[in-house]
Amino acid sequence: MIARRSWAGVFIGLLPVASAFAQAADVAGLQRRLEEQEQKTAVLERKLEIQDETARAALPNTPVIKAGPKGFSIASQDNANVIRFRGLVHFDGRYYLDDAGLGGSDSWRTQRVRPTLEGTLYNFVDFRFMPDFGQGRTVIQDAWVTGRFRPDFQVTAGKFKSPVGLERLQSASDIRFQDRGYPTLLAPNRDLGLQVGGNFLKDALTYQVAFLNGSNDGGSSETFTDADVSDDKEWALRLFSHPFVNSGNFYLRGLGLGVAGTVTDQKGSNTQTLLSSFRTPAGQTFFSYRGAAAAAGATPASNAAIQDGDRVRITPQLYWYAGSFGLLTEYINVETDVSRQATAADPVRSDTLDNSAWQVQLSWFATGEEETYKGFTPNSVFTLGGPGWGALEFAARYQELDVDDAAFDGGALSFADPAKSASAADSIGVVVNWYLNQNVKLGLEYEHTSFDGGAAGGADLNDENALLTRVQLSF
Amino acid sequence: MTANRWLSRLAPVVALLASMHAAQAADYTLLNVSYDPTRELYEDFNAAFAKHWQATTGKTVEIRQSHGGSGKQARSVIDGLPADVVTLALAYDIDAIAANARSLPANWQSRLPDNSSPYTSTIVFLVRKGNPKGIRDWGDLVKPGVSVITPNPKTSGGARWNHLAAWGWALRQPGATEATAREYLRKLYRNVPVLDTGARGSTTTFVARGIGDVFLSWENEAFLAVEELGEGKVEIVVPSLSILAEPPVTVVDKVALRKGTRDVADAYLKYLYSPVGQDIIGKHYYRPRDPAVAAKYASRFPTLKLLTIADFGGWAKAQATHFGEGGIFDQIYLPQ
Numbered sequence: 007m008i009a010r011r012s013w014a015g016v017f018i019g020l021l022p023v024a025s026a027f028a029q030a031a032d033v034a035g036l037q038r039r040l041e042e043q044e045q046k047t048a049v050l051e052r053k054l055e056i057q058d059e060t061a062r063a064a065l066p067n068t069p070v071i072k073a074g075p076k077g078f079s080i081a082s083q084d085n086a087n088v089i090r091f092r093g094l095v096h097f098d099g100r101y102y103l104d105d106a107g108l109g110g111s112d113s114w115r116t117q118r119v120r121p122t123l124e125g126t127l128y129n130f131v132d133f134r135f136m137p138d139f140g141q142g143r144t145v146i147q148d149a150w151v152t153g154r155f156r157p158d159f160q161v162t163a164g165k166f167k168s169p170v171g172l173e174r175l176q177s178a179s180d181i182r183f184q185d186r187g188y189p190t191l192l193a194p195n196r197d198l199g200l201q202v203g204g205n206f207l208k209d210a211l212t213y214q215v216a217f218l219n220g221s222n223d224g225g226s227s228e229t230f231t232d233a234d235v236s237d238d239k240e241w242a243l244r245l246f247s248h249p250f251v252n253s254g255n256f257y258l259r260g261l262g263l264g265v266a267g268t269v270t271d272q273k274g275s276n277t278q279t280l281l282s283s284f285r286t287p288a289g290q291t292f293f294s295y296r297g298a299a300a301a302a303g304a305t306p307a308s309n310a311a312i313q314d315g316d317r318v319r320i321t322p323q324l325y326w327y328a329g330s331f332g333l334l335t336e337y338i339n340v341e342t343d344v345s346r347q348a349t350a351a352d353p354v355r356s357d358t359l360d361n362s363a364w365q366v367q368l369s370w371f372a373t374g375e376e377e378t379y380k381g382f383t384p385n386s387v388f389t390l391g392g393p394g395w396g397a398l399e400f401a402a403r404y405q406e407l408d409v410d411d412a413a414f415d416g417g418a419l420s421f422a423d424p425a426k427s428a429s430a431a432d433s434i435g436v437v438v439n440w441y442l443n444q445n446v447k448l449g450l451e452y453e454h455t456s457f458d459g460g461a462a463g464g465a466d467l468n469d470e471n472a473l474l475t476r477v478q479l480s481f
Numbered sequence: 482m483t484a485n486r487w488l489s490r491l492a493p494v495v496a497l498l499a500s501m502h503a504a505q506a507a508d509y510t511l512l513n514v515s516y517d518p519t520r521e522l523y524e525d526f527n528a529a530f531a532k533h534w535q536a537t538t539g540k541t542v543e544i545r546q547s548h549g550g551s552g553k554q555a556r557s558v559i560d561g562l563p564a565d566v567v568t569l570a571l572a573y574d575i576d577a578i579a580a581n582a583r584s585l586p587a588n589w590q591s592r593l594p595d596n597s598s599p600y601t602s603t604i605v606f607l608v609r610k611g612n613p614k615g616i617r618d619w620g621d622l623v624k625p626g627v628s629v630i631t632p633n634p635k636t637s638g639g640a641r642w643n644h645l646a647a648w649g650w651a652l653r654q655p656g657a658t659e660a661t662a663r664e665y666l667r668k669l670y671r672n673v674p675v676l677d678t679g680a681r682g683s684t685t686t687f688v689a690r691g692i693g694d695v696f697l698s699w700e701n702e703a704f705l706a707v708e709e710l711g712e713g714k715v716e717i718v719v720p721s722l723s724i725l726a727e728p729p730v731t732v733v734d735k736v737a738l739r740k741g742t743r744d745v746a747d748a749y750l751k752y753l754y755s756p757v758g759q760d761i762i763g764k765h766y767y768r769p770r771d772p773a774v775a776a777k778y779a780s781r782f783p784t785l786k787l788l789t790i791a792d793f794g795g796w797a798k799a800q801a802t803h804f805g806e807g808g809i810f811d812q813i814y815l816p817q
Contacts, residue, residue, distance in 0.1 A: 048692045049674040056677060
């Protein structure tokens with residue numbers, strides 16, 4: 007009995023010791039688990055650090071891809087190398103309201119279909135490649151490379167817009183009317199050659215000097231299959247100023263004015279006369295020089311009028327964009343030495359023809375957007391069933407083109423036939439453009455054109471009235 | 482505290498680089514693209530060489546450094562990083578530059594003594610104070626609960642030396658076959674919680690972040706960690722077997738010729754073999770080639786049995802077998 011009591015006493019006495027051991031074991035276990043958790047946390051944190059380091063290291067080689075209203079682009083992180091994909095489609099309609107004039111068939115047409123690839127390399131070489139599949143043909147409109155060595159010294163080589171006409175130099179996606187005005191018919195379009203240009207005084211003054219193959223009035227080098235037909239070249243020069251671009255005067259900042267011109271000495275032939283025809287804003291030809299008439303063998307029945315000597319263009323130009331209002335105006339005068347030997351028996355007739363054109367355009371965003379020479383941003387975007395309506399713009403234009411009366415002198419020996427070609431045209435047009443967003447424009451335009459001459463017996467051609475529509479997709 | 486001490490060590494390097502940029506342009510500028518743990522070595526060596534070059538030629542030279550995992554650095558040079566000289570962890574990475582960038586001849590390794598390796602090193606273990614997990618040799622690395630730190634052999638030269646040393650040890654165990662060696666490595670990598678891209682990153686993981694029980698480390702990096710942290714916080718364990726690492730150096734001819742730095746780049750690398758260069762090498766815990774200098778620092782370095790790359794059939798074979806696409810590492814490594 008005593009022994010039993012003794013063992014029980016020992017057992018009871020050992021209970022606190024056992025409890026202490028158990029508690030110590032628990033603490034050690036907890037300590038171990040805590041350390042394990044700390045290690046796991048540290049490993050996770052370190053893995054995140056390494057991921058960040060790897061991502062940062064890879065960043066310089068990770069391209070930046072953008073897709074938006076201004077097109078699609080892939081660029082290096084430092085933006086030194088960029089490639090952009092752009093496009094322009096003009097789907098037009100022409101409806102002649104009075105078939106008694108120059109006539110013409112009402113028609114739909116794809117005026118421009120231009121996928122464009124452009125970009126920058128090494129932060130100083132720009133390039134552009136722009137084919138055009140519009141009007142059922144394939145033409146390379148732009149194929150040029152520019153080295154931007156300094157802001158005031160940039161060299162361009164390839165096929166590009168000749169630096170002359172103000173509206174011609176405006177992007178096709180930015181022109182307000184379906185076709186550019188009469189001055190553009192006398193200014194060169196795209197040509198092949200070299201150009202040096204740049205800007206001074208914080209963009210207040212820009213210049214371009216180009217040495218080019220030379221192109222007809224309103225024409226491009228593809229007229230000559232993108233190759234020259236003679237050794238003679240054309241010089242082009244343009245000076246343009248934004249005198250208030252750096253001033254605090256908001257209304258004057260958008261004023262730009264300048265002068266441009268070309269000079270060349272070239273001689274055409276029966277097949278490449280170097281002389282152009284002129285069209286109304288609705289695309290109907292109202293003036294042409296006399297062409298060669300075919301006869302048996304190599305000898306034509308009659309020869310064409312050709313450029314034969316100097317051609318000098320000069321064009322003062324101005325635009326002014328202030329708030330929702332825009333003004334664009336330009337004048338161009340072209341002096342061209344022309345000759346024609348109607349038949350082998352006739353004397354060679356030579357003269358210097360003095361053709362000129364001018365236009366004034368006014369534009370206004372009824373929805374309050376800012377008018378600019380290049381691009382715009384709509385205040386709202388059209389949303390089907392939503393509150394946005396896009397931007398609404400109204401524009402009006404008056405323009406004249408005058409052909410030198412001397413072109414019609416000489417009867418059958420004249421450079422142009424007065425019974426078929428008008429000596430002058432004046433047009434007034436109005437257009438309403440609805441920009442659903444920055445990329446889609448719907449245009450509805452009315453054009454009225456009057457003529458001097460151009461009909462039999464010295465009568466005037468009937469007035470032309472046309473309704474023009476445009477669907478534009480650009481990005 | 483630990484991280485702060487490491488950062489404070491990096492600060493003078495950053496300051497030096499910044500001041501080098503601000504300084505007046507030197508007659509020559511060299512870019513030395515090197516592997517991860519050589520920062521401190523070349524910091525001292527570059528200063529010594531610049532002084533030597535000015536004294537002997539009267540010209541000034543500025544040497545810029547770039548460091549990272551050896552394989553990653555080789556890739557950068559192939560992709561256009563304009564290195565005048567490369568000083569990488571292993572010959573295969575320079576072979577890759579010769580083969581892919583064609584910027585130096587295939588026989589580059591014969592242009593300088595000792596296979597163009599001015600020093601050697603090896604792989605040792607760095608463990609926590611008191612070696613709580615009792616890690617003595619390669620076999621201990623695969624025990625359950627042992628956390629091993631080593632960089633990624635795809636990007637780090639040091640990691641490739643680690644991998645081959647472990648493979649060599651496993652193959653030399655009684656009854657070993659390639660299958661048992663493969664299983665050994667599978668278990669080892671299973672104990673690796675995180676793969677850094679380079680040796681210096683792994684040092685940060687083990688030393689500054691306190692992760693892992695053992696760090697498979699370049700010998701010089703292990704000494705540096707002990708020196709930085711103070712003896713008693715980490716310990717070096719020398720395994721029964723390791724590998725003779727021979728980090729090579731060479732001029733990148735195409736770049737040096739284009740920049741007109743060929744002569745100074747040649748002289749730069751040859752100076753590594755000079756008594757002054759060898760002494761700087763020894764001071765930074767690399768094993769000098771020069772017998773006299775090696776004798777001076779012999780007491781620092783333990784004697785151990787070392788495999789060589791020849792035991793693995795050379796770098797081309799070792800690379801293809803172990804580290805190439807679908808190689809042994811790809812087959813056995815499963816990310817944690």
